[in-house]
Every structure is written in structure tokens, then in C-alpha cells.
Amino acid sequence: MTQDGRRLRGLRSREAILERAVALASVEGLDGLSLGRLAAATGTSKSGFFAHWRDKEQLQLDALDWATRQWADQVVAPAMAAPAGVRRLFALHEARLRFYGDGVLPGGCFFFTVQAEFDDRPGLVRDRVARALREWQEFIRRQVAQAVAQGELAESVDAAQLAYEIDALGEMVVVHSRLHDGPVALVHARRAVLQRLRALCPDPTLLPED
Amino acid sequence: MTQDGRRLRGLRSREAILERAVALASVEGLDGLSLGRLAAATGTSKSGFFAHWRDKEQLQLDALDWATRQWADQVVAPAMAAPAGVRRLFALHEARLRFYGDGVLPGGCFFFTVQAEFDDRPGLVRDRVARALREWQEFIRRQVAQAVAQGELAESVDAAQLAYEIDALGEMVVVHSRLHDGPVALVHARRAVLQRLRALCPDPTLLPED
């Protein structure tokens, strides 16, 4: 029951469609994205989608999974190269800013767009978006807790509190850089987290000065 | 050429429609909001809109103005009651969090939704959204600069940098409280700015301890 030629081709086009869907959804949202435009952008027919997905919602859920894997590959994985503790925490922040600054997605951040789109309406997609945010927040919180355990952050640090600050300061770069500040927003976001971590770190030499 | 009875009625329904439009747009966005649903929500006919607005874009622009006035009345004005300086700066942050926490708009924040919606597409609406964000950011920056001038914040403070931090920490409450944290997000956002200001303030007794 291994992958034969035909299913392989199917998988390939499936992945190609999901990649385009995530890119387009980072601009117009998962619901704002229409199947007709997605078909035009991928050079396929609209009706062909329903061989891969039962309906639009299933495609949205798979696009969410695809974006999660992209985030794991391009943001989380590079940061894990840094030594555990406060350096990995800051590497995570910098990897995210690099992801935005490099313009990997045309809309800047898939998750930002989708969170803003679904935070108010019920449904399967909303639940998966909420889970993705929860897991991301929990992941940052664990990195903070680890840094505290290693003695690289003050004992008094509230991990969930600091995780919120790091995420908020990183996330708002998307809209500020596009509507207002340009690259300056990246500088602000980087410096905000860097100085916050340095202030809480008994050995600030672990982090760059500026 | 003063307001006569008829024009007054027109103005009243115009304001009522804009209020509903802002409330609905805080959930579905300015473009996601359809004229048909807005008509149903206001108990009027869709075609009646075109007596007040040339097209949907004009209605969107007026809704933006309406939301700006609402923000000025319900967030900025109350904060101006606090004495200028670091106390007014924090009052501004608290007024915003109260606006979110009280659920004044069903979607939490009109501007958050609309920024996420329009940060990627060109047009008149996008330009006005960008201007609103720029003016808001500039307003916070002036409050920071004033606090520095009064000696209530350290001389070394970069006003634009601190303004970005205050705005980002306040804005991300919307999505975090709705998708993840609930009211805890409000606590995180409040404490983050409070502790940041206290750390920069030569006389921390101007601000609450926690």
C-alpha cells in the first residue's frame, strides 16, 4: 500500500494548492479567499478541489496544518539551534521577525490574519486557530520557564506574563510595518524584547547589547 | 439653510446605520460586512443606503470616521481627565483595556479588525486606516514625550519605541482574550505596561503598585 505514481501526483498538486492557499490567505484571510481565485492562481479548475477536499472548510483546516508546519520549519526549528535558555528565547523572537522581514508570505503572517478573521465566529476553523495560538503561547511559556530554571532569568518572572509580552510585541510588527512604520517596526519589536530580557537576565552578556 | 425636520431624520438614520456598521465591522470587517446584512440589521432596505452614500466605499469611509469619534469619546477623552505625564499615559492604556473589557463593540476592536483586513490591499480605505493608525501612534508618542519633558520618564526613553510597545501590548488583548486567555489577557496587558512605566519613572509612586 505504498504511494504509487498517481497518488504521488495527487499529493504533489495537493501540496502545491495548500501552499498557494496559505500565501493567499495571509493576505485575504481563509474565508476571504475564494475557491475561484484559488483555482485561477493554481492553474487548476475549481471543481477539481472537491476531489481533494469535501468542502471549503476542510481545505481551510488543511491550510491551517500546512501553515503550522511552515511555522515550525522556518521559525521554531532555526531557533532551536541556539542553546536552551534566554538565548533560545531571543533567537525565537528574531527568527519570527526574520520571517516577517523576508516577506516569506505576501501578507506577512498567516496566523495574524486568520486570528483576526476568526476570533469572533464559532466553528471548526476557529477552534483549530485557537488551539494553534494556545500551543504557540504554551511553547513560548515553556522556553521562559526553562530559562528561569537555568538561572538565566530572574526567579520572580511570571512565565505566562512574559510570554504574552513577547508574542504581542512580535505580532504587531505585521500591521505596523505595513500600515505605518515600515522596517522601523521591526527595530522597535526587536529592541523591546531584547531590553526586556536583558533587564531580567542576571548575565546580560548572554544577549547582544543592541 | 439650517437642519429642517426631514434632514434631521435623515441624519438620525444615517448615524444609526453607521453605529450598526461599526459594530458589525468590528466582527466581520469593513469589507466582510455586506450591504444586505447591514440592511437586515438596521431594518431598512439595501437600496436605501444609496440615498446616503454613493457606494460601499463611501459608507466604509464614514464608518471609519464614526469609529474614530467613538474612540476619541470613549478612550481618549476619559484619559485626558488624568494629569498630564505618566499618569495620563497609563490612564490611556487603562481606558483602552476598559473599552475592550466592557465589550462596547461586539468584535472587541473595530480598528484591530480593519487594520488586519486592509494592511495588504491598496485603496482609499486603506489610506484612511493607515492615517488613523499613524495619528493614534503619534498621539501616544506625544504623551510619552510630555512625560519625559515633565521629568516623569527617564531622559533616555525613545518616545516612538515606547509608543510602539504600549500600543502592541494593548492591541493584542483583543485576539488573546477571545481565542485563548479570556480576561487573563487584560491582566497581562495592564501589568506589562504598568511595570514598564514604573521601571522608567523616577517617582514610581505616581503609578499604582499593581
Added chain:
DNA sequence: CAGGTATACAACCGATCGGTCGTTAATATA
């Protein structure tokens, strides 16, 4: 009271939406 103006409406328009149906061609399995 006459005439113009503004509010608001129902009916309707072409375009697009998500989705269905029936078919074709290529592949995998027996």
C-alpha cells in the same frame, strides 16, 4: 398651493459565491 428635493422602497441586473453532477483519461489492482 405648486414645484422641487430628499428619504426610502421593491424589483431587478450581471457577476461571483460555494457546491453538484456527469464525464474523461490515466493508473492501480484482480
Added chain:
DNA sequence: TATATTAACGACCGATCGGTTGTATACCTG
């Protein structure tokens, strides 16, 4: 080789989209 299975398609469906047109009614001005 015979038979399912699968990817992919064009044509089409009812619903909804933003927007137009024509009309009825209420109001203000002359």
C-alpha cells in the same frame, strides 16, 4: 487483460454580492 479507483475537468445550480432604476411619499420653499 478486465475492473475499480482516482485526478481533473466543463457545465451548471441556487444564493448572495454590490449596484441601478423607477416610483411613491413626505417635506420644505416659493
